[in-house]
Amino acid sequence: MLEKMMENHKILIAIPIILALLSLVLIGFNGLEQGVDLKGGSQAELQLLGSVTPSELEDTLDAKLNTNNIKVTNNGNNKVTVELENNINSSTFTSAINGKAKVISYNEIGPILSEEAMGQIYIAMIFAFLFMAITVFIVFREPVPSVAIILAALCDILIALGGMSIFKIPLSIASVGALLMLIGYSVDTDILLTTRLLKRREGTVEGRAKNAMYTGLTMSFAAIAAMGILYVVTKILMPEATTLSNISAVLVIGLIGDILSTWLMNLGILKTYIDWRQSKKQEKYNVGSSSSKSKSSKSDEGKSKLSFKDKLKRKTEVEDDEVMTKIQEELDKIDNMDESSDNIPKSEKSSNKKSNKKQKNKGNKRKAKKQKGKGGK
Incomplete structure (x- = not known):
């Protein structure tokens, strides 16, 4: 399998790039849902009273509050979390629930705080990529592998955002933390692959890539299994832990994208770069060998000329000796x-x-x- 991948490495580079572009198109048409902590609004945690169900509470709030996108999440043990798109004061909200639930906590997030949070997220992402690029370039001192690692991490982020758009995972401070963690996972596997191919010299390129793939895929599948178990546990046993479930879902999607971007795109770029570097060395070797051959031929011609002169001189001396005899x-x-x-x-x-x-x-x-x-x- 790896041999076929190495033979068609230039074609495989396009697969993660196409997925990243499709994710951008999907985000543009489908949009990306934002959490209350980023877009602003109201968030309340309630204890349901009697036999009231979450759907009944949602219908009641929808009828009495003049707001859009009311989201009620069941946390188990008759506890729910209500998210409102608009800012509504606590007294209005308490009267709207009409004794069907008890308010445990109520928070209002204004537009100023949400804009500030988004600004901090952008700064965090920019600095993450910046310091990652500087670190990678210092380690390898070559532009092509450094750009390949950064491009792989960017594809991982775009694929993860596309998955969030499909599965309606809101972009919140928690999910942004998962994206930052995903950058770390991506750089880890990419540096592993780049170090094995460029820094080590034993064996063939295919053999070193195979060893790196075994190690990298073991790490990725272990992380996917751990995050998958966390997602299942939080959804079934701890439904109120939406933050953990969102983080685990984002990481599972991003790690699947990381497998594609690392072992298809990054490996293909490095294989192309290694072949180009070897061809350059071969050209220099051929030029050097041809110049050395020309120098040796000139020296041989000089030796042949000298030997001809010596022969002529000896011949004349022999002829003179015969004449004198x-x-x-x-x-x-x-x-x-x-x-x-x-x-x-x-x-x-x-x-x-x-x-x-x-x-x-x-x-x-x-x-x-x-x-x-x-x-x-």
């Missing part, structure tokens, strides 16, 4: 002729002497030329 033989013949010159007439002697002098002069000239040539060399 012949001259010496001729001189020996002339000496033998001088010894027998007593039986030759004077006229012949004089002619022989002249010829002998000419041959000696020629031999002396050749010796002088040879000595000059050796001295010049």
